[in-house]
Amino acid sequence: MLTGSLLQAAYRAIQDTRSCIRFFRKTAAEDGNPYGIDPDKIAVWGIGTGGYLAMGAGSLNDFSEVVLEKFINTETLLPYVDSTVLGNIYGTTQALACLPNHPNYSSDFKLSVNLGGALGDSSWMDGETVEPAYVGVHATTDIFAPYFEGGVIVLPD
Numbered sequence: 328m329l330t331g332s333l334l335q336a337a338y339r340a341i342q343d344t345r346s347c348i349r350f351f352r353k354t355a356a357e358d359g360n361p362y363g364i365d366p367d368k369i370a371v372w373g374i375g376t377g378g379y380l381a382m383g384a385g386s387l388n389d390f391s392e393v394v395l396e397k398f399i400n401t402e403t404l405l406p407y408v409d410s411t412v413l414g415n416i417y418g419t420t421q422a423l424a425c426l427p428n429h430p431n432y433s434s435d436f437k438l439s440v441n442l443g444g445a446l447g448d449s450s451w452m453d454g455e456t457v458e459p460a461y462v463g464v465h466a467t468t469d470i471f472a473p474y475f476e477g478g479v480i481v482l483p484d
Contacts, residue, residue, distance in 0.1 A: 337447065444465075
C-alpha cells in the first residue's frame, strides 16, 4: 500500500501546488497584489519531495497519466488515484477529498526546478504547450529517488 499512499499524497500535493499558484494570481488580480508577484513569471522550485511536486505540477496534465499500469493496485485492479474521491488533477473540481480553490485562475507556471526529487513517470513530460521549462539536478547516489529509472524508496514510519 506504500505505492498507493505515495501516489495519492503526491497527487494531492500537486493539486495544492496548483491551488497555491491560483491563489497568488487571484491576490494579484483582486487584492492589490500584496505579495508583489508577476503572475506571468511564476516558478515552482523544490528539493526532494518538493522537487517531485515541482516536476509533477508542471507535467501531470492528463488524468490518464496516473492510471498507467504501474499505478494500478495489483490486488484490487483499481487505480490508486480515484478522481471521484480526490478530484481532478488541478484540484478545481468538488470531490469527497477536494475543495476547489480559485478555479477561475490559471495553474500554469513558467519554470519548474527540481533538486533531488523524482517524477511519477517520465511519460508525464510529453511536451504539451502548458508545460513549463524544466531544470533538474540529481545525485547518482541518491538512495531514495533513483537517478535514472526505478522505484522510489518509501521508508515506513
